[in-house]
Amino acid sequence: MQPAVEFRGISKHFGAVKANTDVSFAIAKGAIHGLVGENGAGKSTLMSILYGYYHADGGTILLDGRECQIRSSQEAIRLGIGMVHQHFMLVDNMTVLDNVMLGTEGGFRLASHRAEAEKKLREICDRYRLDVDPLATIHDLSVGAQQRVEILKQIYRSANILILDEPTAVLTAQETESLFEILRLFKEQGKTIILITHKLQEIMDITDTVTVMRGGRVVGAVETAQTSKEALANMMVGRPIENNLPRGPYKPGAPVLEVKGLALKDKAGVSLLEDIDFTLRAGEIVAIAGVSGNGQSELMEILSGMRLPTAGQADFEGSPLPFKRHDADGLPRVFRNLGIAHVPEDRLRDGVVKNFSVMDNTFFGYQDHVKGRWGLFDFKHIAERCAGLLREFDVRPPNPDLRIGLLSGGNQQKVVIAREVLAKPKLMLVGQPTRGVDIGTIEAIHTQLLALRDVGVAILLVSVELEEVRALADRILVMCGGRITGELPINEFDTTRIGLLMGGMHKS
Amino acid sequence: ANPKLGVVYDAGGKFDKSFNQSAFEGASRFKKETGINFIEVQASSDTQAEQVLRGLARKKLDMIASIGFAQTQAVQKVAKEFPNVRFVLIDGVAQGNNVNSITFKEEEGSYLAGVAAAMASKSKKLGFIGGIDIPLIRTFACGYAQGAKSVDKKSEIVQNMVGTTAAAWNDPAKGGELARSQFERGVDVVFAVAGGSGMGTLQMAKEKGKLAIGVDSNQNHLYPGTMLTSMVKRVDNAVYDSFMQMKNGTWKGGVTAKGLKEGGVDWALDANNRKLITPEIEKRVLGARKDIIDGKTKVIDIRSGAACPA
Amino acid sequence: MSFEDLHLGSIVVSTVRNSPVLLFAAMAGLFAERSGVVDIGLEGKILASAFVSAAVAFTTQNPWYGILAGIGVSVVLALLQGAIAITQKGNQLVAGIAINIAMSGLTFVVAQYFFQQGGRTPDLGEARLPEIVLPGSAAVADVPVLGWIWTQLLGGHTILVYLAFALVPLVHWVLYHTRFGLRLRACGENPHAADAAGVSVERTRYAAMLIAGILCSFSGAYLAIVQSGFFLRDMSAGAGYLALTAMVFGNWRPFYTFLGCLMFGFFGAVQIQLEGVDLPVVGRIPGALIQMVPYVVTVIVLAGLMAKSVAPKAIGMPFVKSR
Amino acid sequence: MNNDLPRWATAIALPVLNLLSALLVTALVIHLLGEDPVESMQILVNSAVVNPEGLAYTLFYASTFVFTGLAVSVAMQAGLFNIGAEGQMYLGGLGLTVAMLAFDASLPWYLLIPVGMAGAALFGALWAFVPGYLQAKRGSHIVVTTIMFNFIAASLMNFVIVKYLIPPGEQNTASRVFAPGAELPRLSDWLPVLGDTPLNISFFLAIIALAVYGVMVTRSSWGYKLRATGLNQHAAHYAGVKISAMIIVTMLISGALAGLGAVNSIMGSTHYLSLNFVGGAGFIGIAIALMGRQHPVGIFLSAVLFGALTQGGFDLSLEKPNIPPEMVILIQGLIILFCGAMENLYAPALAKLLKGKQA
């Protein structure tokens, strides 16, 4: 049988960077094909070429054995290729229906096709058990729901080849599972799927074949059944990945953070957080597990001073954190000066300024700490500090003058974590530290966090990845609906029980 | 040898439909008659005014005519530096033996316009449209009101200004709009003292079949049939005369206030508005004119600090 | 001051008559900006089309040729802006400002060269647009309220006034109920999404600029061959900026933008009426101060009543395919 | 964008090519007007740069433009598009004048000058405060409010000047002339070659302002926060910036800078406040900030370029009767168009050329 997609000798470079070099592999019709590799390995570039975004410098693409020139996304769509991008391609202030119709409106007047489209959309939702309201506006939807809209778009256009670029990076375990359900349905219908992910377990779970890329080249192509996570990781990174990172004995010290009855209501009076009570001690990592959107983000924002609680208090090293309404804007600075570091969940929105250089971002938030004479920046010191940081945390490329927006997500994340670690905090708030990051980098980040714990820093970790929670936490809190629904020590780690608590089953 | 002459316009430029243009016409007439050329420059800011005056003075010009009150300080300063150059300042008063400051009694000409307007008006509601609310424009308005009230105490004057920036002199749409609004409020004669914006006013009057009064130069020819008259301010004559005196060696410095008597201001009666000016109107206007010239009627100039009596 | 003194009728009619200049330009800006291209160059396009339409109308003695020529020049400028913003990926604000400044100079220089009247065109005389007299006007003219409504409020305007007002629902319809509108909004909000959905961002934005050019030209034509009957240097007198203001004020939505334009027209008309009138409490407001009425009111309305204005997200940013 | 070009090409070759294009179009227009383009350009350059007096005027105008350019730039750094520099400079002139009228009889020059500057900065800042406050606290769009405040300033100044400042019996819509102590020292006092030109110490003040701006924006923690606010408000908030305070303070500084623009025009040249003395300098500030990319050197060069056009164009229209003064405005527009908006026009061609040479 002809392969559905075949790459032959694809090369692509951006300036001096060789993103793809002589990439060749084929994907059988009706297969789910995994594509893995480190950040910057060239996966997205290859897919962008397939989707008509970029033109390859050399090589050809064959669809069903026929050579195709894909010059634009329009053409790709016409050829039955659909792509779910790493970053959602949705228009925020439009409805699901409008987003789905965009590009395939059916005629000049929308009204004449809208009803039809809505009907078709509802049918698809039913058939694939996708829970999406066609008339909801995108910015009101959760991340998972937005992901479903992206899928919906592709089904609606009856794409035969579906590319998913890191679709699970922001999904919960349940959401991932339901996504995979859909993918299996697709496969049954004979559609071809290309899945990019950094989570090797997912590769093992769902794909039929895998291609591994490194440095823009294909370094391995295997049948999933014939390989293992370890083997894949080894191929990707070029060395074995340690699963159980070394950690010191659990010796919790004095309480660093005591949260008492913290609550938050939004402007409309809806309760986002209620009765949050917990204690965090020096030298321990407490992980907050839970489906995203259950108040974890809000809690982190309050504790970092970015947002004010409506009730309750939090004692930091014995004295209450100064939540003062009129000081709201400057609070993150006050908290930071107390010794609270914060790795924000959304690094591009909060954690870095994309248009600043890497060096400028290495003291973002600590701009008042790097002053020299005359109260001006001491660039010599900053540059030295930056060089050390890039070396120690293995940021690639180690170029301090590059705009940080040009670094890969994983490397951006390394810069953020390095920055916060270097501040020598007493309390570290960490939100989703490894979202979209490759396994080698995950290992590096985890090592850093554990080292921090071992020197007595209190770490509050928010993660939707149970794997990550398991790898890092000493204790686990589970949140649901703005409340803490349970707590368990790491040695009682039990996926089922945590799942129940995440679903709102109260402390049994 | 022929005298070397210069004209310096202010920010309005020589086509401002106002005193700059009038000055240009005067200078051109002189050139045509005598064949003596003149240099002309526009000074867009007060700083430039000083720069250009000094520049011209250095070129050893014999006489420089500075048009517009905005050049007052510049003339005063440069005249002191160059005692051999003679300056004519229009619309402002500057010190110096080598300066002739020529001001106009706009209130007198406007008075006649007011008389004519009040006579021609049926509604006894008269309109006035000025460019910017500055003393010079207020002087026109006040003279106009005095004239109107001399005909009919109950005449009502509706007054609008186009704006507050230099754009107010180049906004014919607004000038027309103000006129239209005034007509809708019952005004049937409007006096426009707003440079280019006034063009919109005159045009609107023509469209609406109402009467309009022009200003500075004789604008009667623009819309014959609806142009009641024009209040002419003979900046052209002032410039022409000064140049002539220069040529003939009769020029003297000092301060000259040119009113009706001196031929500095007047109303315009020509073939274009002959039909609109009835014998009664003509008689009344000429009467008022004579009274002012004879000193029997004193028209208040608000620039002297007096409040406008009308 | 009594109610009669306010001349409400006159204010309303004056509002109607004054609005088209702003309306056309604001709707033009709406198309450009909803597609993601900042259009600060409205002023320049108004001025250029005002000059060209007046000059051509005068030369041919036909206002329609004038309007056509005005469209032509305004479209050329809009497409130039488009080429800079879309193809060259240059700074859109700079492009707009450059066009405004260059047109202010160029219109004068050219007008002066051709007509020698100080940057003015001669009077158009008969080459202006006729005012439309509604059927039956003569009959109802003397009926009290109805007569006024029929002959002055509804009738007695040129075709451009009707076009301007008809534009509001039309623009709304195009924006929210057509394929083009959907794509346009998507390009202004998230061009990457539009692109991924197979919509050509470039084509959509060029189309938007084309429409902006056409609409903006009416603004200039109205100014020159309807309101004034000639062209005068810098006669746009800030109308382009005011239109932009009305659009921001209206949150980039046709109906609210329309209200913004009406607001300027209305308070401008009120200001005319208030000048020189003794008001209760404050007395007579000096002439210079009264000019600020429309602007002060705008600020107050903006500060007091309006929620935050939210611009199209991708506005002003060139679209580059990679992030 | 596609800058595979070496530094010298983007920093020198492209701007020069763009400038030449603008001048080429200008030359074409001049030719069409029936004048000799080459000779006209000579006049322009001679008058603006070569002739020392002309150069002094160029730098005099540039001094004002530097301040308004800085005013717009500093706001732009925070993501605020301040169109109101015109009105702020206008009000700055009022502040300066109020200070002069109050103190010029009593204070010596070395106190009078700082007091005048303080008055200008204060009034300019206050005029910018309201739009800043409304943006920070009420979310009122700064573009709209600053445009409105330009109009309001014009009305207000018209009123104040006519009602209170014109000395009795004077025609000119201007305040009285200040005492000689209020005159800024002129450079021609030390450099007689500059002739009788108004170039004064504000030129150095402008340079100092540029330097302070440059240092503050790139090297201080405040400037860092300022830029962060302009680029990403969420991140700035995370970094501990009080966004609303930052907006208000930035507008105060912006307004103060615009207000200081009045010092050169008034204390340096006319010595009185007159109607419309700003004459568009605030709007030119926008063009300068955009063209100079908010970089101190860029602002300086753009300001000098605009100063040169003001001066050179003036002489051009003087010597060439067929070229009206408005020609300068056209040239300004063309230069902004080619150098500011179409800056990358020749980049692809140049890149190709260089590549071809290498190969």
Ligand SMILES: Nc1ncnc2c1ncn2[C@@H]1O[C@H](COP(=O)(O)OP(=O)(O)OP(=O)(O)O)[C@@H](O)[C@H]1O
């Ligand atoms: N638009 C671009 N311009 C310049 N270089 C680019 C561009 N896009 C990608 N690159 C380069 O190509 C390389 C491959 O990038 P690509 O996006 O394909 O990586 P990836 O495998 O998708 O990484 P990740 O796992 O982080 O998503 C990068 O290292 C980068 O240096």
Ligand SMILES: Nc1ncnc2c1ncn2[C@@H]1O[C@H](COP(=O)(O)OP(=O)(O)OP(=O)(O)O)[C@@H](O)[C@H]1O
């Ligand atoms: N315009 C660009 N110029 C140079 N490199 C680029 C450009 N755009 C993207 N890249 C590179 O492409 C690679 C992948 O970028 P991408 O945007 O896919 O980020 P990512 O690593 O997948 O991060 P995340 O998934 O967390 O967003 C990165 O190495 C980045 O440096």
Ligand SMILES: [Mg+2]
């Ligand atoms: Mg990728």
Ligand SMILES: [Mg+2]
């Ligand atoms: Mg990634």
